[in-house]
Structure formats: C-alpha cells, structure tokens
Amino acid sequence: MRLQFAMDTLTTESALDLAAKAAPYVDILELGTPLIKSEGLAVITAVKAAHPDKTVFADLKTMDAGELEADIAFAAGADLVTVLGVAGDSTIAGAVTAATKHGKGVVVDLIGVSDKAARAREVVALGAVFVEMHAGLDEQAEDGYSLDALLAAGKAAEVPFSVAGGVSADSVEAVQQAGADVAVAGSAIYSASDVAAAAAAIRAAIR
C-alpha cells in the first residue's frame, strides 16, 4: 500500500518545507485544494521540480470543465488530479481525455457521494485510475465520525481505492487490511511537531 501525504497548507514555501521533511517516507505528495486555490498552478510546478521522483497529486476537486482543468494541471506537472464523484460523467470523461493525452491519471474523490461503492464502479469504468473513499475535514469534525464507513465502502467497491479522512499511525493498519491501494494522511503529518517523525511512524505501521 502506498502512502500519500496531503499538504493542506497555504503557501508554496510551507509545502516545499513539508514535502522535504516527509518525502523519504511517502510515495505521493498531494497539493491540497486550499493550497492550489491560494498559490495557483505554480505550486504544482514547484513541488514536482523539487521532487521529480514522487507522484504529485493535485487535489483540484473538479466539478465542471473536466478536460480543461485537468489539462492545465497536468501541463503544470501533476501526475494525478482529482475530479469529484458527484460531477457528471461527462466531466469525469473529459478529465480522463486530458490524462490520456498527457500519460497521467484521474482519481475520483467520492466526498459527498451517498453510495460510494456503486459510484466507484461507475467512475472506474469511465477511466479513473482509482477512487478516493473520502470524508472531508468538516465531516471529520462531526460527532461520532469514524473511518469505518469508508473502509466498508472500499471493501464493497471491488475497485482500486484510497482512504482519506483523518488517517493516522493508529488507523493506517485498518486501512491496509480493508484492501486500500493508498492511505492518505494529512493533518496527522502536517500538524505534528516533528513532521518527518510523524510520516515515518505512519510508514512503519504499514506492513
């Protein structure tokens, strides 16, 4: 299982600092949606230039204009971009067209989708390389939140999937046991006082 570090920070300087500390322990460097909105596509180019050996994941969360938004992110250096699962099929197919042109990939983020397993199968048929079983930061803050529903959806989907929603060193083993291809960890790493140690601890918990 690969480990993806979601950098939900707001400046390129901070992203480059976080990436440098975590890179030895992670496979995928994610530029979070707030970071891309704050700094624009240039942050993708900067992180890819600093880490050409890593998969650079641009969390665009595209909802419309799939081909155009994916195209400009791939041209900036992204290896993977996200499109929302609640978007129309034509938006997802458009992003896949751009990915094919660039030799890159589209990940469909299932945040806000009620039947994640069923939508996962549909979007993989449209060409997504994997889906993200995702509970966002606001959902994580709700009473009673747990990763369990995401893990169950991943098991039921029977397609390649990642899990994002507060994954930590304590929960990453359950993510792996559910059959995930990628574990996504954001705040568990970037909020730690020792970013490198936090990333290393999650890596060590992956068998």
Ligand SMILES: O=C(CO)[C@H](O)[C@H](O)COP(=O)(O)O
């Ligand atoms: O896409 C996101 C929020 O929309 C986050 O990057 C994702 O949820 C991973 O971060 P965390 O581990 O802190 O939940």
